[in-house]
Amino acid sequence: MDIDFEPGWQERITRQAGVRALRRDSATDVASLAGALAGHASGTYADSLEVEEAGDAIRVVSSDPSAHIIEFGSIDTPAQAPMRRAADAAGLDVVEEPRR
């Protein structure tokens, strides 16, 4: 049996209100978990995390200037990876796309 999917079905499902609400809930979970996982005693990093919606995208963003060091580390700071660990813990697939 062959099944033909209508072109654009994934985008249409993604944009449905119920699915969007689920994605927003997941992003909120990731933001909350990431704040808890980061070993930042001051709480600055946790306070900087927000869920941002832009078009079809729902993002977890941090305005902490050290966020990339916290996530990826530096030459003398091991990576804490709170965002990726939070996404793992929330049951999401972490897909890292190459960027420069």
Place this chain on the structure above:
Amino acid sequence: MSITDLVMPDPLTLARERLLEVDEVTGEVEERITDRTGDPLPELPFVRLDLIGGPPSAVPERLDHARIQVHVFGGQHTEPATLALAQIVRAALVATRSWVGTTGVITGTDVSGPIVLPDPTHSPPLVDVTFTVSLYTHP
């Protein structure tokens, strides 16, 4: 099922052992593949492996899935040279399939693309090319 069947090998030890047997890697960094840095820092260039966790599993599995952040620090190297070195390290991990080490087996890897990160904590900034590798391992 014995609990000893579920005790997984240290993924950092396995990854380091694997990289140390690749001549193209050791030709650049010798044995400077470390899981921690501190004073004094290793001579540049060097590779650091940070264990950052992995996805949860709801059932007892005999295959571990560990996520490792791989850093290639190039220091005085130019960004293209450090990126080239990172690509060699990455290729070594991509090519790791059913590899048997001293403490366990790496059955396969998933490797992300490399990124170049700014390191504003040092002046002049150091070149840090980083990527993530997921190791699937078992004893």
